[in-house]
Amino acid sequence: MSLTSRLVDTPLYVQIAQSLSRQVADGALRPGDRVPSLRQLSQQQRVSVTTALQAYMWLENRGYLEARPQSGFYVRTPFANLIAEPQFDASKTRPIAVGRNPVLIELNEASNDARNVPFGHGCASAELFPNRKLNLILQHVVRQTPLHSARYDLPPGVESLRRQIARRSLEMGCEFSASEIVVTSGALDAINLSLRAVAKPGDVIAVESPTYFGILESAASLDMKVLEIPTHPQGGMDLDELERAIRKHRVKACVVMTNCHNPLGYVLPDQYKRGLAELTGRCGVPVIEDDLYGDLAFEGPRPHPVNAFDRRGLVLLCSSFSKILSPGYRIGWVAAGRFCKEVERLKLLTSVAAPSLTQLVVAEFLESGGYTRHLKRQRSTLAEQVEFVRQALAKYFPQGTRISRPAGGYMLWVEMPPRISAMKLYRAALKEHISILPGTIFSATGRFKNHIRLNCGVTWSDLHDRALSTLGHLCERIHA
Numbered sequence: 001m002s003l004t005s006r007l008v009d010t011p012l013y014v015q016i017a018q019s020l021s022r023q024v025a026d027g028a029l030r031p032g033d034r035v036p037s038l039r040q041l042s043q044q045q046r047v048s049v050t051t052a053l054q055a056y057m058w059l060e061n062r063g064y065l066e067a068r069p070q071s072g073f074y075v076r077t078p079f080a081n082l083i084a085e086p087q088f089d090a091s092k093t094r095p096i097a098v099g100r101n102p103v104l105i106e107l108n109e110a111s112n113d114a115r116n117v118p119f120g121h122g123c124a125s126a127e128l129f130p131n132r133k134l135n136l137i138l139q140h141v142v143r144q145t146p147l148h149s150a151r152y153d154l155p156p157g158v159e160s161l162r163r164q165i166a167r168r169s170l171e172m173g174c175e176f177s178a179s180e181i182v183v184t185s186g187a188l189d190a191i192n193l194s195l196r197a198v199a200k201p202g203d204v205i206a207v208e209s210p211t212y213f214g215i216l217e218s219a220a221s222l223d224m225k226v227l228e229i230p231t232h233p234q235g236g237m238d239l240d241e242l243e244r245a246i247r248k249h250r251v252k253a254c255v256v257m258t259n260c261h262n263p264l265g266y267v268l269p270d271q272y273k274r275g276l277a278e279l280t281g282r283c284g285v286p287v288i289e290d291d292l293y294g295d296l297a298f299e300g301p302r303p304h305p306v307n308a309f310d311r312r313g314l315v316l317l318c319s320s321f322s323k324i325l326s327p328g329y330r331i332g333w334v335a336a337g338r339f340c341k342e343v344e345r346l347k348l349l350t351s352v353a354a355p356s357l358t359q360l361v362v363a364e365f366l367e368s369g370g371y372t373r374h375l376k377r378q379r380s381t382l383a384e385q386v387e388f389v390r391q392a393l394a395k396y397f398p399q400g401t402r403i404s405r406p407a408g409g410y411m412l413w414v415e416m417p418p419r420i421s422a423m424k425l426y427r428a429a430l431k432e433h434i435s436i437l438p439g440t441i442f443s444a445t446g447r448f449k450n451h452i453r454l455n456c457g458v459t460w461s462d463l464h465d466r467a468l469s470t471l472g473h474l475c476e477r478i479h480a
C-alpha cells in the first residue's frame, strides 16, 4: 500500500514525512543513511517533486534529516544522542555520619519562592496535575462521607486505597496484597519508617551516589551512617562494590532507586534488578526501594521495581502520589514485606495516621480509571519538556557540559566543566530570580561540586528559555 493511500486530514507531505520519521525511530533508516532522491520519492509516492521537497523540509526542520550540498538528504544522528552524558566517578568512600546541611532550608525557600523560575523545585508545575478531577472527587467524597474528619484511619490505612494500590502492583510485576501495604504521609515518611524498621542509630546504610538529599537527611536525623557506593550515571550502583561494602562494613540496609532515578534519570534493566535482589537476599540485607517516579517512565511498559524479584520479603517498596496526582495530599505507601507489622507500629507511634480525606479521594481516583489516563498524558508531556530543557542547555551552557538523558521522571543532572562551582552558580542565579539545586547536596562527601539538578516539570515557555540562557552567561562570568 502506498504511504499516501490513507485518506486523512493531515497534509500529504506530512503523512509522507511522518512515515519516514517512523522508519528512523524503528531503526529501519539509520543515522548516515541516504534517503531516496526527491525524484525517486515523488515517483515512489506518486506525488509532485514539490510535495516530496516539502516532506524532506518537514523532516529537516525537526532534526531527522540533513541536506548535504550536491549529494542529497541523509538521516541525522538524533540531536539527543549528540549531547555527552555525565561521567562515572568510581572513587570509594567510607561510612560517614551525615552532618545537618544548613543550606537545605535556604534552598527550599529559594525553590518555593514564586518569584523565582523554579528549576530548583521538587515538583512539576501546578497545571500538570489533575486538579479539576481531584476537586470533583473530593466534593463527592465529602458528600458521601460527611464524618470523614471525625475519626483516625489508623495504620495500615484506608482499605479501599490499599486495595487499589495492590491492584496496580500486578502491572509492576509484584505480588503484594492490600494487607502488606501501610499508607504513609508521602514517600519520605515511607522511607523514614522503613529505615527505622530495619536499622538503628549507628548502623551503616548503603546509598547511591548521587542520591536524593532527603535520604541523607533521614539518615542524619536517625543517627545512621551512610556509605556512598559508586554509581554509574547510566548503569546504577556498582553491585560488586556493594557486595564488598556489605561484607566489609556490615551494611544494615541499602536504599536504591532503579526507576527514573532522582537525580540521574535512568531506568535500570530487569537483569540488574534481579541481580540486586539476589545479592541482598543472599546477604540478608533489606533494600529500601524508592519508586516514587516509577510510573513516569517515558517509554514501554511500566518498569519493574527490584521488589518484583524479591523472594524473601526483604525489599520495602516505597512510593507516593506526590509526583503524579498531588504533592499537597501527602499520601504515600510502603509494601514492607516481612517488616510490614513493624512499619505499621512505627507509623502509629510517630504520627498516628495518614490524612483520611485525601486517602479516600486518591482511592476513588484510582478506581475511576482516571489515574491511568492522566499518567499517559503526563508521561508524554514530561518527556517533551525534559527534551526542551536538554536542548536549551546544550545551546547555552559552556563547552564540556554533560547532560543526563533521563528515561523518565523530570529531573536533569548536569555536569559542568570542573572550573564552574555549582554553589557559586546557585547564588548568582538566585540574584537573577532563578532557582537551581547544587550537586553537593546529593552527597554527604562534598562531591558533585560542578553539578546541578534541574527540574524540567515546568511548562516550557520563553521565560524558561531566557532563564537557561542567563544561567549559561553566569557560568562564563562566575569563574572569570
Ligand SMILES: Cc1ncc(COP(=O)(O)O)c(C=O)c1O
Pocket: 122, 185, 186, 187, 188, 189, 212, 214, 257, 262, 290, 292, 319, 320, 321, 322, 323, 327, 331, 332
Ligand atoms: C526521590 C524522592 N524520594 C522521595 C521524595 C519525597 O516524596 P513525598 O513528597 O511523597 O514525601 C522525593 C520528593 O521530591 C523525591 O524526589
